[in-house]
Amino acid sequence: MHRNIKLLAMPVLLAALLSATAMGAGIKKDLKIAFLPKQINNPYEVIADNGGLEAIKEMGGVGKVVGPSDAGASSQVSYINTLITQKQNAIVIAANDANAVVPYLKKAQAQGIKVVTFDSDTAPEGRALFINQADSESIGRGQIQLLSKLIGGEGEFAVLSATPNATNQNTWIKWMEEELKKPEYAKIKLVKVAYGNDDDQKSFVETQGLLQAYPNLKAIVAPTTVGISAAARYISTSPKKGTFVVTGLGTPNQMRAFVKNGTVKAFQLWDPGALGYLAAYAAANLASGNITGKEGETFEAGKLGKRTVGKSGEVILGPPTTFDASNIDNFNF
Known part of the structure; x- marks a missing residue:
């Protein structure tokens, strides 16, 4: 009888020990x-x-x-x-x-x-x-969805990326291109992917170059915080301010002035x-x-x-x- 009680008690004891171990699985100090x-x-x-x-x-x-x-x-x-x-x-x-x-x-x-x-x-x-x-697919597709709203569903745009080897940028751009294959974006055309190397001045110059090379360009999508602020800075002092769309990924503090002065209508990011x-x-x-x-x-x-x-x-x-x-x-x- 005592032996049976012990056998019955063992699973309960084991479960309690496992539970205590799980509860005590904290983070080591001084890592x-x-x-x-x-x-x-x-x-x-x-x-x-x-x-x-x-x-x-x-x-x-x-x-x-x-x-x-x-x-x-x-x-x-x-x-x-x-x-x-x-x-x-x-x-x-x-x-x-x-x-x-x-x-x-x-x-x-x-x-x-x-x-x-x-x-x-x-x-x-x-x-x-x-x-x-966030899910890379939703970021890339979301950029095109937002762009389409901002340019009225038609027109040429360019992407101002970071470096040619940046994994995140390239993955997002791939999903942008996938989203563009949908029929509702038939009148939107990606004409160029430019690289500002996540350098403010180079991104600024690349923005200038894109507008010169593509006179019908309606928008720049910059999925990099350095690129979007540099592009916005260029457009803010350009005759195209208010009609040209700059969007992409940026921080609120960085982009607030450009939103307030009408250079940028909308952009995205996480915290x-x-x-x-x-x-x-x-x-x-x-x-x-x-x-x-x-x-x-x-x-x-x-x-x-x-x-x-x-x-x-x-x-x-x-x-x-x-x-x-x-x-x-x-x-x-």
């Missing part, structure tokens, strides 16, 4: 987590990195931001090597190139450093998780600070052994709540917001 942006001085990257540092502070970790001043394909390599030497617990990187950094990130992973990409992904073998702003915040929590959960990056795993991300790992280690922040004169003053980032 060293380094953010490696595309460019150290990119306004969007600064906001995203600050969101990451906020999360690391909340978790009792040690955060730092290091990175290049240019967005070259291999400019992040030396920083990865240094972070490996410093034995960081995790590296959170917005990749300038999908492949150039992979051998070095694999080296980091081989030494037990967890790697998370955010904003701009690498090839999957370079990381455990990719924290994406980059929240993106960095989510990436930091993902990295900390990996480094604490709470998750491995497998599809279906869940983790707690502070004020953003529970998140689920999707296919190929992708975690999505949420849908982008459209900003215009009616709501831009409600946001401060």
Whole structure:
């Protein structure tokens, strides 16, 4: 009889132990987590990195931001090597190139450093998780849907991108081109994809060049915060102000003046600070052994709540917001 009671009690005891283990699976203290942006001085990257540092502070970790001043394909390599030497617990990187950094990130992973990409992904073998702003397809298609509304469903437009190798930009542009195949966009034509290399002055000059090369151009879509502000700055002092459409992805604080003075009617973005915040929590959960990056795993991300790992280690922040004169003053980032 006593033996039967013991046997019956064992599953209950085991369940209780498993439950206690799950409840106690917290984030380790004093984790060293380094953010490696595309460019150290990119306004969007600064906001995203600050969101990451906020999360690391909340978790009792040690955060730092290091990175290049240019967005070259291999400019992040030396920083990865240094972070490996410093034995960081995790590296959170917005990749300038999908492949150039992979051998070095694999080296980091081989030494037990967890790697998370955010904003701009690498090839999957370079990381455990990719924290994406929103579904790439919805971002790309959404840009065309917004453009169509702004230009009345017809006309020529150009894309002012970042660098030719930027993974996120290229993926969004691919989905823009897919969306353009729909019958309702038959009168909209993409005439050129130009590259401002995420440099303000080069993006400004590229905008000027596009208007000169394509006299019938009605709009520029810049899916980069550097590009959209540079294009808006050029148009704001041009005779085309008020008739030419500038849209894309930008921050409210950066674009507010252009919306107020009538240069820009509407644009889109998510909160980059929240993106960095989510990436930091993902990295900390990996480094604490709470998750491995497998599809279906869940983790707690502070004020953003529970998140689920999707296919190929992708975690999505949420849908982008459209900003215009009616709501831009409600946001401060």
